[in-house]
Amino acid sequence: KQEVTQIPAALSVPEGENLVLNCSFTDSAIYNLQWFRQDPGKGLTSLLLIQSSQREQTSGRLNASLDKSSGRSTLYIAASQPGDSATYLCALKGYQLIWGAGTKLIIKP
Amino acid sequence: DAMVIQNPRYQVTQFGKPVTLSCSQTLNHNVMYWYQQKSSQAPKLLFHYYDKDFNNEADTPDNFQSRRPNTSFCFLDIRSPGLGDAAMYLCATSRGGGPNTDTQYFGPGTRLTVL
DSSP: OOOEEOSOSEEEEETTOOEEEEEEESOOOOSEEEEEEEOTTSOEEEEEEEETTOSEEEETTEEEEEETTTTEEEEEESSOOGGGOEEEEEEEESSSEEEOOOEEEEEEO | OOOEEEEOSEEEEOTTOOEEEEEEESSOOSEEEEEEEOTTSOOEEEEEEETTEEEEOTTOOTTEEEEOSSSSEEEEEESSOOGGGOEEEEEEEEOOSOTTTOOOEEOOOEEEEEO
């Protein structure tokens, strides 16, 4: 059974720092992996989707990587801003989407 | 803009009083999903429709039902809400083109409070 873990559950960093969020999974038989952002009390916004055959995807200041052999994905955020404060969730697509519980990110001005 | 719309954004109901949440989409997607998300937890899939085919998750309580009268609309009915059903309910859609490329697009959610 696929299990998805996001550590840490919460992270607070000063504005301007580069940071990495982690997502680990137990079963490498996945179709793709998706990173989402969720603002407090709001819905989910898709940030990046990495296909199983890909190693990384980039969008603006965000870069997501995928290493199936180690069961790990990272979301790199460059030059963090207070507006990046949100909860970041990863989800793996096998037969269904299997979700991590998220990392709550706070960027301090 | 094409999007996923959920109404209402906030819903308050009484214990045991039926409630219906609404989702509509302008993306013309084949698949519509309903998720339940409790505070600080990952979203939990309740069920989804692929066109008119209904797919219920094994552990979704019978208290939760869904209807999809047409491509654009999907409803979540909670027949007798309990205090434990208070949560954010998220609707999502996807093209249904296949698992390799099937990105899900989410609505803003409806926050349900049960008094």
